[in-house]
Amino acid sequence: MQAFLTIAVRAARKAGDFIIRESDKIRSVQSKSQHDYVTNVDKAAEQIIIDTISHSYADHAFLGEESGRQGDSEYQWVIDPIDGTTNFIRKVPHWAISIACKYQGKTEVGVVYDPVREELFTAVRGRGAQFNGKRIRVSNTNGLEHALLATGFPFRNPEILDKYLNIFGKLFPECSDMRRAGSAALDLAYVAAGRLDGFWEFGLSEWDTAAGALLVKEAGGMVSDIAGNPNYQDSDSIIAANPKAFKAMLKAINQK
Numbered sequence: 405m406q407a408f409l410t411i412a413v414r415a416a417r418k419a420g421d422f423i424i425r426e427s428d429k430i431r432s433v434q435s436k437s438q439h440d441y442v443t444n445v446d447k448a449a450e451q452i453i454i455d456t457i458s459h460s461y462a463d464h465a466f467l468g469e470e471s472g473r474q475g476d477s478e479y480q481w482v483i484d485p486i487d488g489t490t491n492f493i494r495k496v497p498h499w500a501i502s503i504a505c506k507y508q509g510k511t512e513v514g515v516v517y518d519p520v521r522e523e524l525f526t527a528v529r530g531r532g533a534q535f536n537g538k539r540i541r542v543s544n545t546n547g548l549e550h551a552l553l554a555t556g557f558p559f560r561n562p563e564i565l566d567k568y569l570n571i572f573g574k575l576f577p578e579c580s581d582m583r584r585a586g587s588a589a590l591d592l593a594y595v596a597a598g599r600l601d602g603f604w605e606f607g608l609s610e611w612d613t614a615a616g617a618l619l620v621k622e623a624g625g626m627v628s629d630i631a632g633n634p635n636y637q638d639s640d641s642i643i644a645a646n647p648k649a650f651k652a653m654l655k656a657i658n659q660k
């Protein structure tokens with residue numbers, strides 16, 4: 405799996421260099437659905453990542469946000485070329501490349517790379533998580549009183565806004581503060597690095613969370629859906645946090 409990590413990092417760095425070079429030359433901004441934008445740069449970056457990986461692993465399969473599913477293999481690479489496209493388009497320097505490699509449905513390798521800050525978060529299942537080559541752990545914050553949480557608003561799903569606001573109303577008064585920075589992959593990486601104590605969001609896709617969720621778990625954190633079910637991929641919600649904050653978040657959410 406170490407070889408897969410090397411390739412994932414190479415692909416993320418190549419895409420990162422490309423995106424930074426192109427960031428003053430965004431040619432087209434399209435709306436895929438309401439509020440979900442994509443640019444020519446997202447699409448080209450995804451192709452760079454796929455080409456880099458295919459060069460080493462010609463028979464592997466891909467699931468990319470912009471190009472969908474390709475190939476059929478026990479190995480599948482899950483790619484978000486720019487997580488935080490709205491920030492990227494508006495020149496807010498907070499977005500990342502997210503690449504995960506799954507074998508037989510299980511995430512084995514995860515990379516989240518922020519090329520603006522040159523911050524690289526990596527994990528291999530069973531081998532821990534690293535930030536720029538140094539081992540990271542989730543925070544030790546106990547409970548919610550001093551916890552800094554992050555979230556994303558349900559911009560795509562106005563029908564779940566009431567459900568979202570209800571949970572916000574339970575968590576926000578209990579915690580120290582809540583961030584909404586616009587990149588779920590970086591939110592998860594920051595939980596893994598202990599910069600944030602917890603994260604929760606509705607309506608994310610596999611490419612947003614696959615790499616980041618492995619980072620959190622390998623850094624000693626917990627990941628589940630809003631009901632505490634570890635198979636968060638089967639639901640429309642995700643919670644990730646250090647184990648103590650995780651427990652406190654679920655308790656706060658489930659209180660009447």
Ligand code: 2AM
Nearest residue numbers: 439440486487488489556586587588612
């Ligand atoms: P994306 O930039 O790859 O689309 C944060 O809420 C998550 O939702 C991000 O991972 C982001 O991924 C996605 N997202 C899509 N459209 C968004 C929008 N208009 N505002 C905020 N996040 C958006």
Ligand code: CA
Nearest residue numbers: 440441469489
């Ligand atoms: Ca998108």
Ligand code: CA
Nearest residue numbers: 484487488612
């Ligand atoms: Ca995304």
Ligand code: CA
Nearest residue numbers: 469484486487
């Ligand atoms: Ca994206």
